[in-house]
Amino acid sequence: MTTTAEVEAPTALEATRLRRAFGAVQAVVDASLTLERGTVTALIGPNGCGKTTLMLMLAGLLRPDGGEVTIGGLDPMQDGASARARIGWMPDVLGTWDSLTCTETLVTFGRAYGASAAEASQTAYSLLQRVHLAEYAAQPARVLSRGQKQRLSLARALVHDPDVLILDEPASGLDPRSRIELRDLVRSLASEGKAVLISSHVLSELDEMVDEAVFMARGVTLGESAQAEVARAKARWRVVALPGQDVHEALSSATRDWSPVEGADSSTAVVQVADAEDAAALLGKLVRKGVRISAFGPVGSALEQAYLSLDQDRR
């Protein structure tokens, strides 16, 4: 049994061996994850792998068929409301009360968490500033665009200053500028000590935002193997030389583990490096050998790479 002394412990939320079925459909089979204070964790997996179901269980809305969830020492199954008070949940479905203004929406939620009307309106004001909706404060929610509704929904998850934030696809439908703002906001929330779990399909965005990644496939969270896959993906660099240059030959003579790129000639290859240091050393070596390199860098997004290779395993 956890005690109040652990409230300040680094672990904000811990889920172990969660499972949940809907009738015959086993949505979550075996999911475990730990969210640390001040970190952002990505939840990555293909559509229908159980991400949303897992998030609902963490948010205290859905009862797991088995397994444990602990939020700051509280069990959402036992201490429903007090556990929910520590969690901010942003659903993937954007439900807004169309005839209420943004301020009213946030005040209503603040008061639903027990704040006084004055406190709630103060919080609403500062949150609208924070998510860049201040100019829409007095507008009814129905006039908001999808991206603006998304930001209102995020502000809604923050009204009670929760320890844990569970964001289900917060970046979908956002324009590039809003995505960058979201990234900055999520990072600043983490720097305030909140634990953030974020699911997204825009993996390249997540790369820059997250500290940890939890991969999920077919209702199972992939632990060590996925971490290894991310590390391996981070070690894959692409080498592109000017046409006519033989990069393959140069890499082979440097005894590097490389592979050709499909559809490209010998001037392009993907090579394994140990780390950035090693990559720099390799580049120097190639240049000294006289290979005229035009591009050299990590292959795409590490998370995307890992995701794709895990997704391939799945098939």
Add this chain to the structure above:
Amino acid sequence: MSDAVQTAPESPQAAPAQGGARRRTRGALGRPTVRGIGLIAGLELRQRVRSTRWRWALVSVAALIAVVTGLIVIATPDDAYSPGDLVFGLVVYFVLFVGLVISPTLSATAINGDVKEGTLAPLQATTLSAWDIVLGKLLASWLASLAILVVAVPFMGFAFLDSEAHPGAMLTVVLVLAFELLLVCALGLGWSALAARTSASAVLTYVTVAALVVILPILFVLLMLTMPSDHQVTHVYRDYPYGISNIDEERYPYIDESGERFRCQEDTWTSTTYRTDRLWWLLAVNPYVIVADSAPTPEPPDDDSYYYADGILDGIKMGVRELRLPPAVYEDYCRPELSDEELYRREQRDALPPTWPWALGAHALLAGGAVYLAARRVAVPYGTLPAGTRVA
């Protein structure tokens, strides 16, 4: 074998963890709070007031009731014989009809509609309890339907002054109408919790209201006809000495309205009667009967009439009470005054306790059950989800 030995000592420790509240099968209902209920009711009303043309709706309702009230006043005779509460009763019944038709729309999509819109789950994720959400929604839909009643009160008051109803009737009628609107709102809420689709819950709410108002009375008649019972009934009729010139005054002791002598003849035979005294409760739970039964009516005059009905509410009240009595076994068509049995039955009937407290009790149970089901549906964390729904 070794497994059994190993696990056996563990089970007493595991038992308290597994049993009791450790693994709930459904979410906690929590505790209702005035704050929470007020917050949700305020939210719902604000949404409704802004998103609907409620002013026009209320003006239309007022216009409809005004027209019908005017027509009732013109159409009913008011001088020939005392119509009693006829005008008042008809107007009240029309208002009840309007309320029963409109109220289901105010709550029948309250929960499944919000699920569809995606606005329920964020509220469930707050610290509000299931009771807060459900009772707040009930309060909001009830207040909205009370607006119909408020609009109707001036017309009922006008009809009341135009009638000779009991002074207390206006108050009981308004209170009972308000309660019936609450019942309909609760039924709508219950169905909106049970049905996944908003169209289904709306239909089911109307069907439930129709069951109380129309289907149970039909059932009453059908069941009555399928349960005939044979009784020995003594009939007393007038026997006239037709064609006899010398009438024996001792044999024909009575004289009728036109001066003819007659005597009373008894005859007993088996006749088919219907045991309405076993089925009357099917009518008693009818909202229209409750309104009639609960409205106080003037004291019946101390005269020879067996039935004394002062207008429509009193008539329905008397009618249902008469149905509660077992079939008569002595039918006297001979003597002009009431027979002993008729006097006895009248006394019995007037002494019957009113049915409306029981009927309102039954309605309260129905409403309470519906609200409880709704609260269970809203409670998180969800155990089983209703078929065809998702959390968010």
